[in-house]
Structure formats: structure tokens, C-alpha cells
Amino acid sequence: MNEKSTVNLEHYEHTKPPLLSLRNIHKYFGKVHALKGVDLDIYEGEVIGLIGDNGAGKSTLTKIIAGVIKKDAGEIYWMGSKVEIKNVNDARKLGIEVAFQEMTLIDSLDIGLNIFLGREITNQRIPWILDYNRMYQESSRILRQLGLRTSENPKREVRFLSGGEKQGIVVARAMLFHSKLVILDEPTRNLSVAGVRMVLDFIRSLKERKIACIFISHTLHHVYEVADRIVLLSLGEKILDVPKLQYTVEELERLIIERTLKHNVSV
Amino acid sequence: MECGIKMKSRNQGFRLREATSLFLLENAVWPLFIATYLILGIIQPVIFSPTFLTYILYLSIPLGFAIIAQTICLIGGVLDLSVGSIVGFSAMLAGVIIKEFKLIPPELSLILPVFFGLLCGMFNGYFIGFLKLNPFIVTLATMMAYQGLKIIVARGFTIPGGYLPEIYLFPGSNMVFSISSFLVAIVLVWIFLRYTKPGIHIYVVGGSQDVAHMMGIDPRKMLFIIFSLSGLFAGISGLYYTGFNRSVPITLGNEVLFPTFAAAIISGVSLKGGRGNILNVVGGTLLLGVIEAFLVTYAISPEARIVGYGFMVLIAVLFNQFRDNLRDSILRRV
Ligand SMILES: Nc1ncnc2c1ncn2[C@@H]1O[C@H](COP(=O)(O)OP(=O)(O)OP(=O)(O)O)[C@@H](O)[C@H]1O
Ligand SMILES: [Mg+2]
Numbered sequence: 001m002n003e004k005s006t007v008n009l010e011h012y013e014h015t016k017p018p019l020l021s022l023r024n025i026h027k028y029f030g031k032v033h034a035l036k037g038v039d040l041d042i043y044e045g046e047v048i049g050l051i052g053d054n055g056a057g058k059s060t061l062t063k064i065i066a067g068v069i070k071k072d073a074g075e076i077y078w079m080g081s082k083v084e085i086k087n088v089n090d091a092r093k094l095g096i097e098v099a100f101q102e103m104t105l106i107d108s109l110d111i112g113l114n115i116f117l118g119r120e121i122t123n124q125r126i127p128w129i130l131d132y133n134r135m136y137q138e139s140s141r142i143l144r145q146l147g148l149r150t151s152e153n154p155k156r157e158v159r160f161l162s163g164g165e166k167q168g169i170v171v172a173r174a175m176l177f178h179s180k181l182v183i184l185d186e187p188t189r190n191l192s193v194a195g196v197r198m199v200l201d202f203i204r205s206l207k208e209r210k211i212a213c214i215f216i217s218h219t220l221h222h223v224y225e226v227a228d229r230i231v232l233l234s235l236g237e238k239i240l241d242v243p244k245l246q247y248t249v250e251e252l253e254r255l256i257i258e259r260t261l262k263h264n265v266s267v
Numbered sequence: 268m269e270c271g272i273k274m275k276s277r278n279q280g281f282r283l284r285e286a287t288s289l290f291l292l293e294n295a296v297w298p299l300f301i302a303t304y305l306i307l308g309i310i311q312p313v314i315f316s317p318t319f320l321t322y323i324l325y326l327s328i329p330l331g332f333a334i335i336a337q338t339i340c341l342i343g344g345v346l347d348l349s350v351g352s353i354v355g356f357s358a359m360l361a362g363v364i365i366k367e368f369k370l371i372p373p374e375l376s377l378i379l380p381v382f383f384g385l386l387c388g389m390f391n392g393y394f395i396g397f398l399k400l401n402p403f404i405v406t407l408a409t410m411m412a413y414q415g416l417k418i419i420v421a422r423g424f425t426i427p428g429g430y431l432p433e434i435y436l437f438p439g440s441n442m443v444f445s446i447s448s449f450l451v452a453i454v455l456v457w458i459f460l461r462y463t464k465p466g467i468h469i470y471v472v473g474g475s476q477d478v479a480h481m482m483g484i485d486p487r488k489m490l491f492i493i494f495s496l497s498g499l500f501a502g503i504s505g506l507y508y509t510g511f512n513r514s515v516p517i518t519l520g521n522e523v524l525f526p527t528f529a530a531a532i533i534s535g536v537s538l539k540g541g542r543g544n545i546l547n548v549v550g551g552t553l554l555l556g557v558i559e560a561f562l563v564t565y566a567i568s569p570e571a572r573i574v575g576y577g578f579m580v581l582i583a584v585l586f587n588q589f590r591d592n593l594r595d596s597i598l599r600r601v
Binding site for chain 1: 458461462463464467468470471473474475477478479480481482483484485537539541542598599
């Protein structure tokens, strides 16, 4: 088992530097040491399945990459050069698109505005005036592409949508903005069987377009289905980082339980 | 696609009815205004004369600008308790400066109260936005501070209109200009709030500051903008009050705060933040104007009017909640 996980052949095949490299990332929330020196490399077109217990630090890592919260220590490299991601717009400029675990929607605004939140389309001739028509059209188009019924009425206020429909809006948003790295924090939560299929297909389509993806989920079967690599976080530390292909999902499951138990006991 | 069209036609009658009730509910302040106007008019027929109606609107304009200020704050999910004090302080400070320093060109004097109002608002916005202090506490503190400053700079006296240039009194004293400039301001604010990025971001911040932050909208910056705008419109209100009164009374702004809440809320601006249409605020302003005028024709004492305003805020909140629930129950079905 151990021998197997040390053979990280995949990494040596890459000729380009990783799209994103995290080195020794630390984060404290008061006394809570949420991330304890995490390293992570992700390459163009690669899908990483990021898994771990509740409170392991997955969302915290996501928010640091997204520029929502500041890291306390460590470095971030983007295509080989060091970057500081100070806010969400810095991350967006690099090409990082995030669907947060907390569905970031404004209940009192309509679907169209919610999809474009913070990146509203403005009129081509009068650049300070919002172009609602185009926002509604684009929203409908992307939702229809995802096979979602909400596409019929993009003017509907978000608070009348079901949990799954809201999740659909969040995924649609990630899909609409072309980027280099898409991070999906539990995008399949609340979703029906068809909804889950849609998200997994979306992740596969990212891969085809050479877009990297970090997929966070508690459902190992979903992660296993689309990920190239599995990264396991436990209590703020990365304790496993393996190419998926060398394992079956059952082996992986056993490995995770083994590692987590060992790690949690030793901490 | 075809299926969708078929469904639509089957639901046409249903949808039309729903749409009408929704429209009426969302703009409920207008029927409410008309009903109040008719009822009060039957009791006091003088209210029915067309000149009286115009007069009511004219009478409400200075307060109307302060209501715009409060509405922007409420949409942004915050409240500004200092709005009345800014009205009084900015008008008084400007009045004192114009009176003491006669060298100031009269045209320039017009922007003084607006500028001072803006400064007061920016001061609020700095503490609330960038220092992240609670808006309730900050504006409660500045409400008292600006109120005290008004009395200090006035040295306890009213400034009579004779000391102020005619052009300075013009916006508030000329009925046609006063009304039309208010309506233009309302339309401009409506365009700003609904059709520009910073405007829609006020709704976003009012909905959730956390979501705004995660979506790359800086709530600190937005709060600063919200309170700056509030101060700006309070300053304009001060200018119009000065013209309307043809003086700067020492009590200016003292009775502004409560009506701004009452009018904004009855116009459908939610206390929860992120909801409300500024166009309806004209209806709320008129509604308050009619009630005020009615009370004045019956020579109700100012003390009793204050009690009335207190209850009006309560009734407005109740009315708003009732309307929101009704609206939700329709929208959920659509
Ligand atoms: N804003 C915050 N303030 C204080 N503590 C926080 C904050 N956000 C996260 N934490 C703490 O950091 C740790 C990691 O949390 P995080 O949300 O990253 O976990 P997670 O792996 O995403 O868990 P889950 O699977 O439940 O989503 C937890 O102990 C949590 O309590
Ligand atoms: Mg999480």
C-alpha cells in the first residue's frame, strides 16, 4: 500500500509548471489552527478531488485561493510565479472561479442578477448602465444548457427556489465565466440524481477544455468518478495525495479511513 | 419550447390576475394614498381643491429629500438615525457661514449645505464602513453630536431669511422648481439604484454583506457610499427647508427622523434590507404630506403630531409586513 502511494509518476509527466501551487499554507481562526502548512499542486486540465472530515479545512483552503480570507503564512504560485491574492477580484483576474459551499445568493434579487453578482453586464453604448436583457438571456442560456427548469424565468426571485435549484444557480455561475481553475465546494449537495449527473458532466467538460478543477465532496463515489487525483485533508493537514487510477474506490475508502484514524489518534 | 407556449396560454387568465395583484401590492402605497386622500377629503373638503394637492406636494419636498436619504440606507440594510440632525446642522452651518462671510458668491452658497451634508455622511460612513462599527450606535452618536453642533454654531439663534441671498432661498421657496427638481432627483436615484453597478450593489449589501464580500463586492466601500449619499440628500433637504421656511430655525431637522422611517417603510422599503423601489417613495411622501396637512388644518398641537408619527411608524411596519406576506404567497405559486 505505502509503496504504491509514494509512486507519484503523474507529477513527472508535466512539462509546464503547475497552474496553481500552494506552499506551506497556514491559517488560524483565533486559537483554531485550521490549516497547518498545506502544499498543493494543480496542473492544467487536472481534476483534484478534495476530501476530508467536517472541519478539516477544505473550505478554508478554498477561500484563501478565492481571496475571500487571508492566509497567515505560506506562498501561492500561479503558472510558476509568485502571486498575492488579496481579494476576490485578484482571484478572478487570474482566472479562478469559485462556487462556495455557502451558496452565495441574494434572496431578494432575481436569478439573472444573482448569476452575475459582482460582474454585472453593462450596456455596450452606455457603459455605466446595466444591460438586464443580456443578463437574463445569458442566464437562461446557461441554465438551459444545464437542463435546469429555472431557465424559464430568470426574473424569478431566488428566495422562491428550492435548495437544489439554488445550488443549480451556483453551478451555472461557475460555468458561465470562462476561467482556468474552477473550485466547486460541495456542488452536488441537495441535488437530485439528474442534478448530480449534470455537475459531474460539467466537471468532465472542464477537463476537455483544459480547465483545472478542485472538486470538494463528501460522496467518495462522485469524487472517484471524475477526479484524477485525490487529496485528503485531516485537521488542517494534507495526509494523502494520490493519483486515483492506482486504486479502486474501495481501496481508496479503506486507505482514507486508515489514514484518518491514524492521524487523528496521533494528533 | 412548444410545450412551454401551450402552458402559458392555459395559464394566461391566472397569470394576468396574479400579475395585477402583484403590481398592486408592490405599489400599494399609491392606492393607500388615494384612499387616505379621499377619506380625509370627505372629513375636510378643503383638501380636495387641486391647489391644495399641489401645495401638499410642495410642502413635502424638503422632507422628501430626507426620505430619499433614509430609503437608500434601508435598501442597503442599514439605518441612519442622524439624518434629521444632518439636515439641521448642514443648513445651520451653511446659513451661519453665508451670514458671517458676505464675500461668498451667492451661486456658490447653494452647494454649501449639500457639501456639509456630504461631509457628515462620509464621517458616518467612515466609522461604519472602514472601522466596522455598528451603524445603529454610530448614527445614534452622530445624531446627538450634529444636533449639538447645530446649536453651537447657531449660538442659539434662528437665522432670518434677510441674511440669505435670494438665489439660496430659491430652490425651496419656488413651488414649481421645488417640485420638479424633486421628481427629477427621484428618477435619477431610481436609475442609479436599479441600473448602475454601485446602485445594484447597494441592494446586494442590503441582502447580505457576507455574500457581497464573497462575490467581490466590498461591503466596507458600499457602506461608505450609502452613508455619504444619505448625508448628501440630507444636506439637500437642509437647503430646501431653508428656502421653504425663508430662514434657518434653530429647531430645523428636529422632526425629520421619524417621518423618514414612516414614509420609506410605507412605500415598501423593507427593514430587512435589499428591497424597495424608490419611485414609490413619492407616494409615501405624499401620503405623509396629506396626513400632516390634515392635522395642521385641525390645528393639532406639535406634541400630538409627534405621538401621531410614532404610531404611524408602527402602522407602516405592520402594513409592510402584511403586504410582504401577501406578495410572497402569490409569488410562491407563480
Ligand atoms: N470564519 C471562521 N471563524 C472561525 N473559525 C472558522 C471559520 N471558518 C472556519 N473555521 C474553523 O476552521 C476549521 C476548518 O473549517 P472549514 O470550513 O474549512 O472545514 P471544511 O473542511 O470545509 O468542513 P465541511 O466539510 O464541514 O465543510 C473548523 O474547525 C472551523 O471551525
Ligand atoms: Mg466546507
